[in-house]
Amino acid sequence: MRRRAAVAIALLCACPSRALWAQAVATQTGDANDDEPVQGYSPTPAGPTVVTAGYVDVGFADAQGNGTSWVPGDTRVPNDYGVDAFAPAVNSRGDVASTNANAANNGFVPRSVGIGGRPSFLLNTISADLRASNANGSYLVFVRAQAMPRFLATGEQTQVLIEQAFARVIPFASHEFALTIGKADAVFGIEYLDNQATLRTGITPSLMARYTTGTQLGAKAFYRTQLPRLWSALSINVAATNGPTFIEALQTQSASLTGRPVLSGRAGYELNLPRFQLKLGVSALQGPRNDQRQSAKGMRLWGADARLYVAGLSLSGEYVDVQEDDGDAAEKLTPLGPRFWASEFEARGFWAQAAWSIALPWRWLERATPYVRLGYRRARFEGFPQLDVARLTTGVRFDLAESVVVKGEWLFNQERRGAPNVANDVRAISVVFIW
Amino acid sequence: MNLRAMSLPLWAATLVAMVGCTSTNDRPTAAWVTLFNIKDQLVAGSAVVEPLGLPMKGRYRLSMENNLSLDVIPAFDDGEPAAYVTTEYWQGFSDVWVQPMYVMAQEMKGVIQPISGALPVFSVGADSAFYSPYWRVFFVVVPPGAPTPDFRTTRAVLDSGYPLVAGPGRLCSLAPSGTDLTGQLRLPTPVPPLHPLLGTNIVGGVGVGAGWVDGISQPVSVVSFGDDRFTFAANGVVNEDPLYVFRHQATALSGPKLGGLPSVGGRGPAAQSGSAPNNRPSFGSYWRLHFVDLPSTAGVVVPQPSTAAQTARIATIMESGLTAAEASPGVQAPHLFFRPVLDAAACAAAINLAFNAAPAQPIPATVCRFLDSEAHIQERLPPAKVVRSEITATCPFVTYQGQPVPLLAPAPGAPL
Numbered sequence: 001m002r003r004r005a006a007v008a009i010a011l012l013c014a015c016p017s018r019a020l021w022a023q024a025v026a027t028q029t030g031d032a033n034d035d036e037p038v039q040g041y042s043p044t045p046a047g048p049t050v051v052t053a054g055y056v057d058v059g060f061a062d063a064q065g066n067g068t069s070w071v072p073g074d075t076r077v078p079n080d081y082g083v084d085a086f087a088p089a090v091n092s093r094g095d096v097a098s099t100n101a102n103a104a105n106n107g108f109v110p111r112s113v114g115i116g117g118r119p120s121f122l123l124n125t126i127s128a129d130l131r132a133s134n135a136n137g138s139y140l141v142f143v144r145a146q147a148m149p150r151f152l153a154t155g156e157q158t159q160v161l162i163e164q165a166f167a168r169v170i171p172f173a174s175h176e177f178a179l180t181i182g183k184a185d186a187v188f189g190i191e192y193l194d195n196q197a198t199l200r201t202g203i204t205p206s207l208m209a210r211y212t213t214g215t216q217l218g219a220k221a222f223y224r225t226q227l228p229r230l231w232s233a234l235s236i237n238v239a240a241t242n243g244p245t246f247i248e249a250l251q252t253q254s255a256s257l258t259g260r261p262v263l264s265g266r267a268g269y270e271l272n273l274p275r276f277q278l279k280l281g282v283s284a285l286q287g288p289r290n291d292q293r294q295s296a297k298g299m300r301l302w303g304a305d306a307r308l309y310v311a312g313l314s315l316s317g318e319y320v321d322v323q324e325d326d327g328d329a330a331e332k333l334t335p336l337g338p339r340f341w342a343s344e345f346e347a348r349g350f351w352a353q354a355a356w357s358i359a360l361p362w363r364w365l366e367r368a369t370p371y372v373r374l375g376y377r378r379a380r381f382e383g384f385p386q387l388d389v390a391r392l393t394t395g396v397r398f399d400l401a402e403s404v405v406v407k408g409e410w411l412f413n414q415e416r417r418g419a420p421n422v423a424n425d426v427r428a429i430s431v432v433f434i435w
Numbered sequence: 436m437n438l439r440a441m442s443l444p445l446w447a448a449t450l451v452a453m454v455g456c457t458s459t460n461d462r463p464t465a466a467w468v469t470l471f472n473i474k475d476q477l478v479a480g481s482a483v484v485e486p487l488g489l490p491m492k493g494r495y496r497l498s499m500e501n502n503l504s505l506d507v508i509p510a511f512d513d514g515e516p517a518a519y520v521t522t523e524y525w526q527g528f529s530d531v532w533v534q535p536m537y538v539m540a541q542e543m544k545g546v547i548q549p550i551s552g553a554l555p556v557f558s559v560g561a562d563s564a565f566y567s568p569y570w571r572v573f574f575v576v577v578p579p580g581a582p583t584p585d586f587r588t589t590r591a592v593l594d595s596g597y598p599l600v601a602g603p604g605r606l607c608s609l610a611p612s613g614t615d616l617t618g619q620l621r622l623p624t625p626v627p628p629l630h631p632l633l634g635t636n637i638v639g640g641v642g643v644g645a646g647w648v649d650g651i652s653q654p655v656s657v658v659s660f661g662d663d664r665f666t667f668a669a670n671g672v673v674n675e676d677p678l679y680v681f682r683h684q685a686t687a688l689s690g691p692k693l694g695g696l697p698s699v700g701g702r703g704p705a706a707q708s709g710s711a712p713n714n715r716p717s718f719g720s721y722w723r724l725h726f727v728d729l730p731s732t733a734g735v736v737v738p739q740p741s742t743a744a745q746t747a748r749i750a751t752i753m754e755s756g757l758t759a760a761e762a763s764p765g766v767q768a769p770h771l772f773f774r775p776v777l778d779a780a781a782c783a784a785a786i787n788l789a790f791n792a793a794p795a796q797p798i799p800a801t802v803c804r805f806l807d808s809e810a811h812i813q814e815r816l817p818p819a820k821v822v823r824s825e826i827t828a829t830c831p832f833v834t835y836q837g838q839p840v841p842l843l844a845p846a847p848g849a850p851l
Contacts (some may be wrong), residue, residue, distance in 0.1 A: 073573070073599045074589070076558050077532040077565055077671055082589060082649075104532070104670065106565075326564075330465040330527045340530070341465075341564040383563020385588060385650035418650070420593035 067097030262287030465527030502613030572602030734758030
């Protein structure tokens with residue numbers, strides 16, 4: 001069932017009834033996907049269940065140039081304000097081929113796999129899930145631990161990350177209402193739904209994923225009401241968390257540095273016709289930026305998303321706008337270590353993706369999904385030039401047999417304004433073994 | 436409050452309120468102040484440089500044309516008269532970095548020559564916390580026969596693929612249009628102002644030009660102090676030196692108050708003592724302010740004021756609670772006037788006595804315990820009287836060792 005859910009969200013059940021809700025929640029994959037809580041009907045288990053699952057994402061990547069977005073001779077300080085360090089992504093986590101370790105950055109850099117411009121095999125992610133639930137599925141505990149082995153300038157390093165750890169309670173069997181406490185997926189936008197390599201159609205995340213796909217520690221609530229006569233549903237998902245929806249390399253979730261929560265939410269509408277589905281949403285986030293200690297220094301995000309599924313064709317897209325206030329203390333506290341200054345920042349951008357899921361008649365090759373995604377990002381740190389970057393991503397995904405996904409992707413980056421032109425395109429392969 | 440009776444929304448609101456009240460702001464407010472901020476504050480009528488609280492008076496003014504004017508500030512360094520202007524402040528910053536600036540150049544017979552008329556490109560604007568007036572010059576070497584480039588951004592420079600040759604450090608402050616030294620005349624050859632206390636022509640000039648700033652569509656004015664006016668570490672952090680600023684120590688009625696005495700330059704760990712080729716010190720442009728607390732008896736010996744600047748300075752000193760002891764008429768000892776001293780009245784009496792004797796007698800050093808050098812301050816004051824502040828500043832010398840600091844053009848034909 002996990003594999004089917006990963007192939008195409010379009011195949012998810014249409015217009016689930018409230019009766020199905022309670023049954024289905026007991027059999028979820030545990031990906032904390034509140035927006036898609038019902039992933040198909042299965043009989044209710046007879047008793048409490050403990051399930052382990054996971055995957056291994058083995059990759060191969062070949063980045064142009066030196067594997068970074070920096071050009072020789074660029075000695076600006078910090079070195080991450082004048083380029084898009086996230087451009088040469090190589091895997092579903094958004095890790096890049098390399099970063100510039102020769103000059104001081106200010107903590108706006110992704111994780112690196114440290115391969116530079118040399119093609120290399122990679123163990124992108126080793127992911128293990130533990131899920132325990134009671135008999136009727138009203139209570140669930142879920143933990144996802146991930147390991148990312150890397151060889152960096154400082155030597156062999158394996159980052160072990162508790163990606164998710166939460167408990168979820170569904171207090172009413174007759175209502176699609178769930179409360180989640182712990183570290184879980186964000187509630188902003190839609191790209192977090194594809195965080196894991198098993199679920200993402202392609203390999204790499206979008207240019208805006210850095211702002212919206214981090215997991216969050218706190219509490220959240222999801223509610224959805226069906227409108228059967230209209231084949232529609234309305235949903236709302238809200239959260240109060242330590243930090244924003246930024247990825248873990250940018251702002252921490254492990255502690256609230258200001259003592260004030262970050263509030264976020266998404267309101268959604270679904271039209272679920274038998275052969276046609278349309279999902280629309282608007283999201284917002286407001287709260288203190290969690291990379292400094294001043295609670296008055298805030299950040300604001302808003303976004304809009306849309307998904308359309310018809311006849312195997314999936315069209316999806318998202319617009320995101322980000323604003324961060326200037327700090328007033330000479331410190332920036334990032335997961336990569338302390339940095340100098342929490343600069344005023346603004347960014348906006350979008351991505352749009354088309355994927356066509358083609359069912360194949362062979363048992364060993366069940367489905368092929370070619371896809372293409374276009375993204376654009378405009379961002380500026382105060383006092384530095386505005387950067388406009390674009391990205392075209394295209395590739396194909398094959399779902400083999402029961403538990404193997406093979407993906408190949410070409411990622412073309414273009415610095416359109418502000419950032420120096422640099423050869424930082426990437427070719428990547430990802431083979432995901434699911435267990 | 437009946438907790439059991441609270442509704443779920445009320446519980447949630449209470450929780451959020453409790454969480455929200457636990458915020459602690461225990462870090463000092465950090466800020467950087469540029470000439471743009473200072474002009475804006477002056478135009479708004481502020482009497483102090485916000486948020487530092489340092490007085491505008493004696494440092495900045497608006498000209499008749501509403502342009503920003505930098506006052507020459509008297510000082511001493513190693514016992515000799517000096518003077519400086521202040522262009523930037525930082526509060527709460529541990530480090531300031533050099534940033535790259537790009538100067539268009541051509542190579543002629545193995546020598547890199549800047550291209551006249553081509554504006555330089557500054558990589559960081561003044562509204563960034565990473566802005567600093569401490570630039571590392573990179574010459575963009577245009578190939579022979581290629582047209583003079585009109586590069587306006589770092590991207591354009593780097594995309595050109597032209598060789599970049601590292602040059603000297605250059606001290607250039609981005610500034611509002613029209614900014615200049617107070618009293619500097621813009622003739623074919625600039626005539627710098629006189630020293631504000633000594634009234635002599637020992638003040639060097641500054642260069643005024645323009646350049647492109649990354650991300651700004653119009654050229655930005657620049658006040659330049661030339662090359663090799665600061666040093667920096669391998670990681671790009673600018674080396675700092677201590678600047679001793681005197682103030683009247685706190686009393687039961689008031690906190691410490693800036694005294695208006697000439698400041699004293701010191702040497703940081705990286706400064707090479709006496710490294711001032713052609714009277715252009717390679718240290719002392721990036722200072723950390725050290726406040727020196729003095730008792731009411733400390734101050735200066737002053738002549739009968741003959742200029743408005745002297746009159747204003749004496750008034751400032753006396754308003755602070757320090758002493759401005761006037762020497763007898765006829766005492767011709769300009770080298771002793773306005774020199775910080777521990778017991779100003781006693782020193783003035785000793786000076787009067789010595790100069791009125793026939794023949795004139797030497798000034799007893801045990802009476803006139805001057806605080807005109809870092810060594811004297813450290814020797815004559817307990818360490819507790821010197822307070823290292825969180826404020827650093829760009830204060831390049833325009834007078835050093837009693838002589839003008841010349842503004843040497845970086846190279847013949849250079850735009851700045």
